[in-house]
Amino acid sequence: MTLTRRAILSYAALIGLPQVVVQTAVEAQTGAVRTRQNAKTFSQDPQKVAALRAGVGKMKARTQANQDDPLGWYYWSAVHGTTDDPGSLGKIYNQCEHTRFRPNPLRPTAVAEHFISWHRPFLFFFEATLKRAAQEAGATTPFELPYWNWYEDDDVPKIFTEGSDATNPLWHARVNESINSGALSRSPLDQKALLPPSVSDWRKCFSIPFELDPHGAVHNLIGGDMGNILASARDPVFWVHHANIDRLWTVWTKMAGHANPSDTAWKQTTFTYDQAGDMKQTAGAVVDSQGSLGYRYDDETPLPAFQPAVVAAATIQSDAPMPLPGPTANSAMATVAAAKPVTLGTSSVAVDLKLPQSAQTQLHSLTTAGAPPGPGAITAAWLVLEDVEIGADGKNGGFSFNILATLPDGQQGTRQVKVGQLGTFTWPTDDGGHGAHGGHLAPVTLTIPLKDVLSELGLSNPGELANGLRVVFQAQHKENPGEPPKQFVKVGSISIKTSTAPLQ
Numbered sequence: 390m391t392l393t394r395r396a397i398l399s400y401a402a403l404i405g406l407p408q409v410v411v412q413t414a415v416e417a418q419t420g421a422v423r424t425r426q427n428a429k430t431f432s433q434d435p436q437k438v439a440a441l442r443a444g445v446g447k448m449k450a451r452t453q454a455n456q457d458d459p460l461g462w463y464y465w466s467a468v469h470g471t472t473d474d475p476g477s478l479g480k481i482y483n484q485c486e487h488t489r490f491r492p493n494p495l496r497p498t499a500v501a502e503h504f505i506s507w508h509r510p511f512l513f514f515f516e517a518t519l520k521r522a523a524q525e526a527g528a529t530t531p532f533e534l535p536y537w538n539w540y541e542d543d544d545v546p547k548i549f550t551e552g553s554d555a556t557n558p559l560w561h562a563r564v565n566e567s568i569n570s571g572a573l574s575r576s577p578l579d580q581k582a583l584l585p586p587s588v589s590d591w592r593k594c595f596s597i598p599f600e601l602d603p604h605g606a607v608h609n610l611i612g613g614d615m616g617n618i619l620a621s622a623r624d625p626v627f628w629v630h631h632a633n634i635d636r637l638w639t640v641w642t643k644m645a646g647h648a649n650p651s652d653t654a655w656k657q658t659t660f661t662y663d664q665a666g667d668m669k670q671t672a673g674a675v676v677d678s679q680g681s682l683g684y685r686y687d688d689e690t691p692l693p694a695f696q697p698a699v700v701a702a703a704t705i706q707s708d709a710p711m712p713l714p715g716p717t718a719n720s721a722m723a724t725v726a727a728a729k730p731v732t733l734g735t736s737s738v739a740v741d742l743k744l745p746q747s748a749q750t751q752l753h754s755l756t757t758a759g760a761p762p763g764p765g766a767i768t769a770a771w772l773v774l775e776d777v778e779i780g781a782d783g784k785n786g787g788f789s790f791n792i793l794a795t796l797p798d799g800q801q802g803t804r805q806v807k808v809g810q811l812g813t814f815t816w817p818t819d820d821g822g823h824g825a826h827g828g829h830l831a832p833v834t835l836t837i838p839l840k841d842v843l844s845e846l847g848l849s850n851p852g853e854l855a856n857g858l859r860v861v862f863q864a865q866h867k868e869n870p871g872e873p874p875k876q877f878v879k880v881g882s883i884s885i886k887t888s889t890a891p892l893q
């Protein structure tokens with residue numbers, strides 16, 4: 390799609406003839422393309438860095454004068470999410486599209502179909518506003534929003550960390566200024582479809598697993614405002630993080646056999662970022678950033694998929710099998726395996742859930758197609774984490790755990806399926822994702838359906854469960870030598886529960 394003249398005029402009217410936006414649109418028509426650069430390259434040009442800082446500084450000054458100024462810093466962070474009352478901007482603020490993992494087994498996830506397509510125009514309009522602010526502040530060097538390639542660079546780009554609040558508009562208080570890039574997953578890049586065939590199949594697509602890890606993991610690991618979905622865009626690093634997310638969507642789209650959704654409802658979904666309705670885009674229009682929005686990235690090379698191996702866990706906890714309760718007269722959950730409470734800190738932790746033989750057989754039978762289960766047979770199984778709470782060192786974020794269900798592969802390796810994530814940004818909530826019920830980090834019970842997980846693990850016979858199911862809390866944060874032990878998360882109990890078909 391190419392921008393129409395009408396669209397150009399409406400952009401122009403929108404923020405008082407912002408030249409950069411008009412220019413953007415004209416360039417899109419004439420074929421000149423703006424290039425978003427790697428922050429590393431960008432940082433080598435002091436003029437560009439100065440212009441970026443001037444723009445952010447100017448936007449922050451506008452917020453000081455009027456919190457809801459649509460050309461100000463707070464406005465753009467609040468369009469994503471805000472902890473303040475949105476007042477008259479209720480339809481514009483708190484719009485970010487994010488998947489949340491819900492404790493309710495009947496609604497294990499709320500899948501965000503527009504995580505990636507909502508953020509693209511969000512960044513585009515923010516970038517135009519930022520460039521206008523830079524011009525107003527007197528900067529004459531043109532620039533585009535840079536991206537932070539955290540697959541290659543552990544450190545938050547230095548232009549965001551040097552100096553202080555008083556001297557550098559890009560500076561922000563963060564828990565970590567360095568992450569562990571090797572712990573971020575690249576395996577979503579392997580998936581051929583953007584969205585899953587159904588909600589319970591959320592792992593079988595690019596967008597949802599990618600949103601969790603690397604996207605959510607980076608939010609979790611930086612911590613501070615970045616680790617809070619409602620405050621994250623206040624931190625300038627948010628924008629270069631999401632520029633990399635946006636870049637990887639382009640990379641994924643260009644890889645062979647990968648396709649964005651073709652259904653009309655998805656394509657016609659409209660996002661509006663201002664009250665007048667001038668900053669508007671549809672999902673279908675922005676799947677090609679270059680054709681519709683006039684920008685590309687300096688690196689759009691396909692990436693090999695890569696799944697970080699399960700690290701040897703520092704702690705392995707296991708319990709003796711529990712006796713399997715007999716069939717019950719109703720379908721209430723029965724516990725077939727349970728483990729002691731665990732505290733999650735600096736290192737990974739593995740928990741072996743030992744299963745009595747009868748439970749091994751019944752769990753295996755869940756994965757095989759066959760006649761409907763007879764009276765008293767297991768019809769469903771869940772991995773249940775109860776009393777999951779933020780620990781004493783976790784409130785401000787700065788940590789991220791993948792929750793993996795694993796089995797040995799018979800050759801000293803491990804088969805693994807990611808079933809969830811624990812971090813402050815991705816903390817499970819039972820609402821739409823904006824923390825309305827019970828607060829941002831309220832204690833939760835996580836109930837994870839196991840049937841698909843066991844199928845994906847490739848469970849071929851009950852004997853493979855002879856040593857139980859191993860649950861690994863895989864730490865993605867860096868271990869800092871000499872650091873005192875941390876308590877990021879406390880998990881009150883871990884168990885496998887089943888429900889059985891009613892006895893006649």
Ligand SMILES: [Cu+2]
Binds near residue numbers: 604
């Ligand atoms: Cu984000």
